[in-house]
Amino acid sequence: MRFTSTRGQSPTVSLSEAIRNGAAPDGGLYLPERQIVADPTALDPALSLPDFAARFLAPFFAGDELEPDLPAICTTAFDFPIEVKTLSDGRRVLELFHGPTGAFKDFGARFLMACLDRLGVSSKSGPARPLTVLAATSGDTGGAVGCAAEGCAAVRAVILYPKGRVSPFQEHQLTCWNAPVRAIEVDGDFDDCQRLAKAAFADPAMTKALNLTSANSISIGRLMPQMAYVAFAATRIFAETGHKPGFVIPTGNLGHGFAALYARAMGAPIGPLHLATNENRTLADWAATGLYEPRPSVATIANAMDVGAPSNFERLISLPVELREVTVELVTDDAIKARIIADQKTYLWCPHSAAAAEAYARLPQTMRDDQPWLIAATAHPYKFADVIEPLTGETIPAPRALAAILSRPSTKDSIGPSLAELEALLSIPA
Ligand SMILES: *Cc1c(COP(=O)(O)O)cnc(C)c1O
Secondary structure, eight states: OOOEEETSOOBBBHHHHHHHHHOOOTTEEEEEEEEOOOOOGOTTTTTTHHHHHHHHHHHHHHTTTTTTGGGHHHHTOOSSSEOOOOOTTTTTEEEOOOTTTTHHHHOOOHHHHHHHHHHTTOTTTOOOOOOEEEOOOSHHHHHHHHHTTTOSSEEEEEEEEETTOHHHHHHHHHOOOOOTEEEEEEESSSHHHHHHHHHTTTOOOHHHHHHHOOOEEEEEHHHHHHHHHHHHHHHHHHHSEEEOOOOEEEEESSSSHHHHHHHHHOOOOOEEEEEEEEEEOOOHHHHHHSOOOOOOOOOSSSSGOSSSOOOTTTHHHOOOGOOOOOOOOOOOHHHHHHHHHHHTTOOOOOHHEEOOOOEEHHHHHHHHHHHHHHEOOOGGGGGGGHHHHHHSSSOOOOOOHHHHTTTTOOEEEEEEEEEHHHHEEEEEEE
């Protein structure tokens, strides 16, 4: 399989090159050259999650240098479960937060790092020198990437985050990883961190010296595992109930949303897709009017979805109209809070997952009755205890994985928001 850019102005590349490049040179996003159709025998509910993922994703890897490694990559990336919980009122929750950093981003980060760790030592796709993943982050991605990179031999991770603008838990989960991970606190805001990362990628000498690559959510290497677990959950529910389940998915950048659409286009037994957004209204307006008007992001309590210009929208509109049917529900902060409180005796939602639960509650009863539904829960509520505890009046105990993060020592470097300082720091081994 070869991969093309959504903007059509870049040469086609192999999967390895698409993973290594992150974005295409014309600024577009990589997608398979032809719509992939899953082998029906891959949709086997008896398979374990890693085996299912390896079979489901095989067409993406066909002919690529990573093809023989796909089963091992899936074993590394899917080494924790997804769980479907049926609540006392019958709702089904797809829990995606059982990974080491407590959010679904663990799947994407682990899969991408497992790929990059193999590409860093290979000669076909570039020099046989370690790759440096540079990530500017304010939230879940940096922690997941740091955790996934720990112990890697051929890829190191450099995480930039804004000083004093992340919660104490978030800072801890960015700064607690051992070599080859480096957390750098930047004296500035999140935009300064992003500007620094962009400046580093735009600097040919630095890109070459550090063998820079990115781990942001537009990477096809992060989307593929998300397609796999959505297909896996759907296949099991379909086998159990005889109906293709609908999914309610909280989304901001459309990473998750697009992955579900693509998995359905591949033939996974997925029914209607209902996307939940926060007050960033770009997707909801598009669904209502057909007009796509990106705008600056606004801050909400579901902050991992604070995106005003969802980058994966380019991928979505590249699908044929009949394959990209979705509905979108906008859920305000007040409605998220009300949902957390209304459900607290039944289930404790993180703010993102609460947006999905609220969007589900607003579906017409007939639609809810037509098929089983899975409400995606994307993060463990403990990660957002600062938002949830004042609403529920109850302390959230840390799950084992997150308690383990808190017991690790934390190390960081500090710089001002300048490329020269970043360069100087990175030229010194950690
Ligand atoms: C990143 C994130 C989302 C949104 O993911 P998309 O890629 O925008 O679909 C939702 N919930 C949580 C907890 C996240 O970390």
